[in-house]
Amino acid sequence: MEILWVVAYLAAAIVGHAIAMRLSGRGDSVTRFAMVGGFIGLGLSVHALFFDSLPCGGAALVVYAFACELYVFLFTLVGTSVSVGILLKLANGPHSRSEIAALYDAPSMVRGRVERMRAVGLLGKDGFPSSQGKRLVALFLTLKRIFRHPIPGCSSDRKETASALPHSFRI
Amino acid sequence: MLAVFGFYLGAHLTLYLVLCRHLAAFQRERVIFLYHALPAACVAALCAAAVLDWPSVDTLAQAVIVVGIQGIYSLSFLELWSLSQIGYSLGILMAFEAGRQSGDTPDLRPFEAMGEQKKAGRIEGLTRLGLVNAEGQTLQLTPLGKIGTAALRALGWWINLRRTV
Numbered sequence: 001m002e003i004l005w006v007v008a009y010l011a012a013a014i015v016g017h018a019i020a021m022r023l024s025g026r027g028d029s030v031t032r033f034a035m036v037g038g039f040i041g042l043g044l045s046v047h048a049l050f051f052d053s054l055p056c057g058g059a060a061l062v063v064y065a066f067a068c069e070l071y072v073f074l075f076t077l078v079g080t081s082v083s084v085g086i087l088l089k090l091a092n093g094p095h096s097r098s099e100i101a102a103l104y105d106a107p108s109m110v111r112g113r114v115e116r117m118r119a120v121g122l123l124g125k126d127g128f129p130s131s132q133g134k135r136l137v138a139l140f141l142t143l144k145r146i147f148r149h150p151i152p153g154c155s156s157d158r159k160e161t162a163s164a165l166p167h168s169f170r171i
Numbered sequence: 172m173l174a175v176f177g178f179y180l181g182a183h184l185t186l187y188l189v190l191c192r193h194l195a196a197f198q199r200e201r202v203i204f205l206y207h208a209l210p211a212a213c214v215a216a217l218c219a220a221a222v223l224d225w226p227s228v229d230t231l232a233q234a235v236i237v238v239g240i241q242g243i244y245s246l247s248f249l250e251l252w253s254l255s256q257i258g259y260s261l262g263i264l265m266a267f268e269a270g271r272q273s274g275d276t277p278d279l280r281p282f283e284a285m286g287e288q289k290k291a292g293r294i295e296g297l298t299r300l301g302l303v304n305a306e307g308q309t310l311q312l313t314p315l316g317k318i319g320t321a322a323l324r325a326l327g328w329w330i331n332l333r334r335t336v
Binding site for chain 1: 188192193198228229231232233235236239240242243246247250251252254255256259260261263264265267268270271279282283284286287293294296297302303305308309310311312316317319320321323324326327329330331332
């Protein structure tokens with residue numbers, strides 16, 4: 001029975017997100033879903049606390065959280081993925097490789113990312129990373145070190161890597 | 172069941188941090204995916220066996236919690252791994268900051284080259300997945316690709332997304 005409640009709460013979050021995306025105001029798609037999904041998740045927590053046993057309520061919350069994460073993964077994929085962009089273009093009919101190459105030319109890919117970063121506030125009006133942008137870069141540089149991914153333009157040596165980074169990104 | 176699962180999850184993460192991340196093989200997408208997918212499949216199979224052996228609401232709830240947490244852990248890990256590996260937008264942000272510090276215009280040419288590589292790799296990837304059929308120079312969606320694309324387009328319409336590129 002609890003699973004039906006999870007489906008209902010999840011459907012409410014997805015419908016609420018669709019409405020939030022059509023309202024004017026600030027915030028990107030992820031922020032808007034975090035607000036709607038978080039609020040409805042809070043409702044599910046209260047529901048689970050009062051109406052379910054502990055394991056069933058816990059299971060309902062875990063399923064809701066996992067479904068939300070999967071949903072965020074899917075809609076961010078639709079919004080940003082190069083592969084999805086190619087698929088959507090091919091949905092209009094066959095294209096030659098050169099047509100796809102022309103539609104997704106490299107300068108416009110970079111421009112698209114820059115526009116998106118401006119829209120979500122990672123790049124400031126002055127054209128440079130905002131404090132939010134700098135924090136995000138610092139976070140991902142930490143993750144790159146944890147996963148041992150190479151940092152573009154930097155040596156694998158940790159000391160050299162740090163000194164090669166722009167000063168404000170060093171952490 | 173939950174305590175054993177907690178121990179396994181801790182061991183899985185510790186093994187990666189202490190040993191696996193230092194191995195060259197773990198820089199490959201396929202290997203890191205299998206590092207998560209195979210144990211996750213085992214966890215799901217063990218949970219199903221537990222529910223069949225001790226059928227009760229309590230066991231079922233615990234099995235759902237275990238599978239759900241495994242899903243959240245693996246999906247989060249793989250997303251962060253993938254985002255920090257590619258780092259296209261991240262690199263562009265770094266170039267802007269480097270430009271601000273040096274007083275020069277940011278050099279975005281390396282990212283244009285990276286974009287070309289990404290695009291070429293994606294077409295081959297979509298062909299391998301059976302979503303796109305490449306006959307000579309012409310690209311078109313396969314029947315599976317049409318179904319997948321219709322679903323993605325519906326999701327895009329549902330949340331009113333406007334793609335730039």
